[in-house]
Structures are given as C-alpha cells and as structure tokens.
Amino acid sequence: EMMKQVRKDREENSIAFMTIEDYHGSIGLSPTAAIGNKMGQLHLSNTFSQIFDIISPDYWDHIFIFSDHGCKFYNEPRRGLDVLDYDRTGITLFWHRKGDNELVKNDSIVSIMDIYPTIMELLGKDPSGENFDGKSLTLADDFSYLVIENNYFVSNEVGFRNPVWCYVDKDYYFTQQINFDDPVLDRHYKLTDNRTGKVISSFGDKEKLAFF
Numbered sequence: 001e002m003m004k005q006v007r008k009d010r011e012e013n014s015i016a017f018m019t020i021e022d023y024h025g026s027i028g029l030s031p032t033a034a035i036g037n038k039m040g041q042l043h044l045s046n047t048f049s050q051i052f053d054i055i056s057p058d059y060w061d062h063i064f065i066f067s068d069h070g071c072k073f074y075n076e077p078r079r080g081l082d083v084l085d086y087d088r089t090g091i092t093l094f095w096h097r098k099g100d101n102e103l104v105k106n107d108s109i110v111s112i113m114d115i116y117p118t119i120m121e122l123l124g125k126d127p128s129g130e131n132f133d134g135k136s137l138t139l140a141d142d143f144s145y146l147v148i149e150n151n152y153f154v155s156n157e158v159g160f161r162n163p164v165w166c167y168v169d170k171d172y173y174f175t176q177q178i179n180f181d182d183p184v185l186d187r188h189y190k191l192t193d194n195r196t197g198k199v200i201s202s203f204g205d206k207e208k209l210a211f212f
Contacts, residue, residue, distance in 0.1 A: 003054040020047050033073035058098045065094040066112045081175050081190045083150050084166045108140035145169040174212040
C-alpha cells in the first residue's frame with residue numbers, strides 16, 4: 001500500500017520518507033549479539049528487496065538511506081569514554097543517484113545532518129545562507145572535522161545529559177567525559193591516532209589539546 005501511494009505522487013520535487021525498524025527490533029529480540037546482527041541485516045535486506053522489486057531504485061532521482069544512531073552490543077563497553085570508542089558502529093549513510101551502477105565508498109567526514117542541506121541544493125536552493133548545522137554532501141571533501149555526542153544520563157529531574165562527546169578529524173579521535181558537578185574541560189579524555197587506531201598515552205601538543 002505504501003508503494004502504491006508513492007507511485008501516485010509524481011509531483012515535481014516531491015519527497016517520500018520511510019521508516020524501517022527491522023534491524024532495531026531484531027537486535028533487541030535476539031539472544032546474542034552475533035545472531036541479532038545477522039538477523040537484523042537479513043530482515044533489513046529483505047525489506048529493501050521488497051521495496052525495490054515493486055519500484056526500481058531509478059524511479060527516484062535520489063535515494064538517501066541512513067540510520068538514526070550508531071550502537072554497541074551488550075557485551076561491549078558502553079560507559080564512560082568507551083561509549084564512543086572505535087568499536088561503536090558509525091551511522092549508515094548511503095546516497096544513490098539515478099543511473100548509479102557501482103558502489104563507491106567515501107571516507108569523508110560527514111553526518112546525517114548533511115542530508116537536509118543536500119536536499120536543499122538538489123531543489124535548487126542555496127543552503128549556505130540558512131542557519132542550520134551541516135553542509136551539502138556535494139562539498140564532502142571540504143569537511144575538516146565532526147563533533148559527536150552521546151547520552152546515557154537520564155533522570156526525571158534534569159532530563160537528558162550528554163556527558164560524553166568527541167571531536168574527529170583525519171588525524172585524531174578526541175573523546176571526553178564531562179562531570180556536570182565539576183565541569184573542568186581538561187580532564188577525563190582519551191586521544192586516539194586515527195591512522196593507527198592506537199591511544200596516544202602522552203600528547204605533548206598543548207596548543208592542539210587546548211583546541212580540542
């Protein structure tokens with residue numbers, strides 16, 4: 001029924017948005033991380049197959065497939081600085097343009113916030129003057145860094161807090177935990193070399209550290 005409705009909507013510059021939850025559900029319902037991951041990918045793959053069996057991907061000028069957040073399995077460290085460590089999955093971001101016939105991986109530092117300004121540009125509007133985060137994905141090579149936050153502190157009194165955040169560029173992965181009762185920014189951090197994946201135990205560049 002959803003695909004029938006999509007076919008009816010042939011207005012120029014129209015957009016269809018679908019939410020698919022099979023992967024999330026499979027991970028939560030399966031007894032182990034390995035089985036949950038396998039079943040989640042299988043369900044998600046089957047869902048896309050059903051959609052694109054009804055309507056070819058080239059029916060659309062552009063398709064963006066993305067997840068809402070990365071995750072860790074229950075058997076992986078999920079507290080403190082470990083919550084945003086290298087074993088956390090990144091957000092899926094896939095862009096298909098009509099006529100694409102090969103898979104190209106791009107390691108530019110981008111995020112799903114960049115989808116909106118990209119769509120603005122595709123609709124012929126200039127996204128540079130708008131007051132929002134993100135850049136058009138057509139400018140991906142111009143990106144220099146990304147800031148990520150994670151929230152695991154929830155209470156009825158203060159709501160959500162984001163005590164762990166990190167700065168990522170081509171060289172460094174700087175992760176920091178903030179104690180809201182004593183928010184000193186030069187404590188509780190971990191610095192990783194993005195090229196080797198190894199933690200830098202003694203970092204002598206005080207100027208760069210102050211920049212982080």
